[in-house]
Amino acid sequence: MKPQPAISTTQRFTFKGNRKDTRYGWLRLTPAYSMHLVSELLDEHVQQGDNVLDPFCGTGTTALACAERGINCDTIDINPFLIWLTNAKTHSYTKSEIAAFKAASMHVAKAIRDEEQQTRWLPPLYQIEKWWEESVLLALGRAMHRIKKLEATTYSNAVDLLKIAFCRLAIEQANVSFGHQSMSFKKAEEPQTFDFRFSQIDSMAAHWEGSIASIAVAATSLTLVQPEVSLCDARSLTSNLDANFYSCVITSPPYPNRMSYIRELRPYMYWLGYLQTQREAGELDWQAIGGTWGCATSNVGKWQLPSDTDIPYRGFNEILAGVAERSPLLSRYIHKYFYDMVQHCREIFAVVKPGGAVNYIIGNSKFYDVMLPAQEIYAAMFESCGFEQTEIRTIRKRTSKKELFEFVVSARKPSSMAKKKAVMP
Ligand SMILES: C[S@@+](CC[C@H](N)C(=O)[O-])C[C@H]1O[C@@H](n2cnc3c(N)ncnc32)[C@H](O)[C@@H]1O
Structure with a gap:
C-alpha cells in the first residue's frame, strides 16, 4: 500500500480536511x-x-463518504x-451533464465580463452593499441573471x-473573513484612489473559470x-424514516x-432563492x-419548558443556575437546546435497529x-x-479556549430489547 501523506489534526477532524478540489470542499461550512x-x-x-443515517446532514460529509464507498x-x-x-454533491454526473455545465459556464463568464449589460438579478439580502463592492455585485448580478436564463x-x-x-465566486469576492469560528465582515479598507474595476472583473472571471475546471x-x-x-426535523424522525432500520x-x-x-x-x-426576508431567516433558525x-x-x-421532559443529567440544574446568574437568556438557550436534543435522542433510538450504534x-x-x-x-x-x-472519546482540543475539546460520543442499542426488559428490576 502506498504511504498516505501525513495530515494535521485540524485536517483530520475539521472542515479543513475537505479539500477544495474534491466534492467535499465544493462549499465551505465552518x-x-x-x-x-x-x-x-x-x-x-x-x-x-449496512444502512447509515446522518440526522444532521449539513454539507453532506457523511452522505458523500458513504456514496463513494457504495454504502447506503x-x-x-x-x-x-x-x-x-x-x-x-452526491449526484453521479453523466458526461453530457458535465459537458453542458462547461458549455453553459462560458455564457456566464461572458456575462461577468460584459460591464455594458444592464440585465442582472440581485437578491433581497439586507445591506447587500456591505457584502460586495459595487462593481463586484453588479458582475455577480449579471452572472446570476444568466444562470437563471x-x-x-x-x-x-x-x-x-x-x-x-x-456560490464559491460570491463568497471569494465578499468582504468577509473566516478568522473566528464563523464568518464576519472584514474591516473597511482604505478608500481606493484609482479605479481597479477592470482588473477586478477580469480576476473574477478568472476565478470563475478556475472553479469551473476544478x-x-x-x-x-x-x-x-x-x-x-x-x-426533515431531527426531533420527528419517525414521521419520515423506518423504525429499527x-x-x-x-x-x-x-x-x-x-x-x-x-x-x-x-x-x-x-x-439561490431559499430566503427572501430577514423574518424567514430568523424563523428557519428558530x-x-x-x-x-x-x-x-x-x-x-x-420559551417555556414543557412539563413533560427532564434533562437526564445530574448537575444540569446547577449549570443552568450558574449561567442564569450572568444571563437568564443564555441559560434558557441551553435548556431549550437540551430539551430539543432529548426529543431527538428518543427518535434516534426508535430508528436505530437493535444492536446498531450511534456516533x-x-x-x-x-x-x-x-x-x-x-x-x-x-x-x-x-x-x-x-x-x-456508552463511551466518550476525546478527539481533539479546539483552538478557541483551553478547556474546549471535541469528542465522539458512542452508544449501542441493545441487540435484544426483550432480553433487556426481562433483566430490568
Ligand atoms: C454541525 S452541522 C452538521 C455538519 C455536517 N456534519 C457537515 O459535515 O457539514 C449541524 C446541522 O444540523 C442541522 N440542524 C439543526 N437543527 C436541526 C433539526 N431540528 N433537524 C435537522 N437538522 C437540524 C443544521 O441545519 C446543520 O446543518
Missing part, C-alpha cells in the same frame, strides 16, 4: 467535519450492506439549501454545478450509490455554542436546534466560568433513552 474523520468511523463501524445512507436536515447542496435550456444537474461555482474534474468521479437526502449513525449535531448556521449560509441562501439568528433569540426568551461528534462549551460538558449530557441522554455501552 462547522462541517472532515471526511477523514467520517472515513475512520466508517472503517471502524460499518460494513457493506439516508440523511436529513432542517435547512432546504443544505438538502439541495448534498444532492448536488440557462435554467430553461440546460440539464438541471448542470445548473446545480453552475450554482455551486456561483468542479468539473471532481464531478467526473462517480459516486457508487445515491444517498436518500430529505428535509439503521445499523449506524454518524453525525455532528449543532453544538450548544450559539452558532447560527443561517448566519453563515445566508449569502448563498438569498442568492426551527433549527440551537439557532440564534433574528427572532430565534427573542423566541428563546419567551455523535460534539464539542463542550464554557459560558462565563461555567463549563457545559455537552459530551457527558449526550451520554446521559442516550442512556436514558435505552442505549447502552
